[in-house]
Amino acid sequence: MPGGDRSQTNKGEKQENIISSISQFVDDHLTIFRNISTGLAIAGVVVISRSITLLTRFRTASEVPALFIEKHVVLRGRVHAVAEKDLKVEHVPIYVPLLSRFLDKRDGGVSPLAVRLAGVELTPQGKAWLEQHLNTAQMVWLKLISREDEALHCLVSVSRGQVRSLCVNEEVLRLGLARIVPVYGLQYDSRFQLQLHKRLLRAQVKAEQKRRGMWKEDSLWERTKLAVQENALVRLIGRIFKRM
Numbered sequence: 639m640p641g642g643d644r645s646q647t648n649k650g651e652k653q654e655n656i657i658s659s660i661s662q663f664v665d666d667h668l669t670i671f672r673n674i675s676t677g678l679a680i681a682g683v684v685v686i687s688r689s690i691t692l693l694t695r696f697r698t699a700s701e702v703p704a705l706f707i708e709k710h711v712v713l714r715g716r717v718h719a720v721a722e723k724d725l726k727v728e729h730v731p732i733y734v735p736l737l738s739r740f741l742d743k744r745d746g747g748v749s750p751l752a753v754r755l756a757g758v759e760l761t762p763q764g765k766a767w768l769e770q771h772l773n774t775a776q777m778v779w780l781k782l783i784s785r786e787d788e789a790l791h792c793l794v795s796v797s798r799g800q801v802r803s804l805c806v807n808e809e810v811l812r813l814g815l816a817r818i819v820p821v822y823g824l825q826y827d828s829r830f831q832l833q834l835h836k837r838l839l840r841a842q843v844k845a846e847q848k849r850r851g852m853w854k855e856d857s858l859w860e861r862t863k864l865a866v867q868e869n870a871l872v873r874l875i876g877r878i879f880k881r882m
Contacts, residue, residue: 697749707783713729723754726753768810
């Protein structure tokens, strides 16, 4: 047999041996390959389902996945109104042409979420400030903190220019228009709760130091007037003159 033919024959035999070895390996480990394929398929389904969740418009607090709250995911929303205890915010999900339209058609109409400022108790002046500064249709960002029935406790932020953002929770505290309260749903000694409390406390201390809002000190005349009004003898004399 000529040298060239023998060389080609050897190459052919080597290729056949390699293919045969690979085939044998796959046959011997078929279960592993099937499990890998199944795992990749499941991972794909999880990724797709999460993507669809990010595209879904939430209309009630109960629709928000527990994992989103646990991971403190940030949602985007549009202000509809300032209510007595909370904000009414329409969730605005990530928009993808065609798919977003399909999901919106399937889900129904607009229904704003009830959003409360986490860790904050507003004064009447604080509510008035929100009504003045959070315009209808203004975009806000909601950092999920916890859920209470059909209300979401969030850190609410608004844009201030291209780079800056303003945390509404901190701002109302900084202006003395609210006081700190325990954050519903967070463990008292958790690291996140301590960091959040420290952040809010820093804002309240600034208001106290500068005597802003509810921390504003009454003037000497106002303090004197109040002391006189509360004096028992003065009240008694006042009742006597009324009877005369």
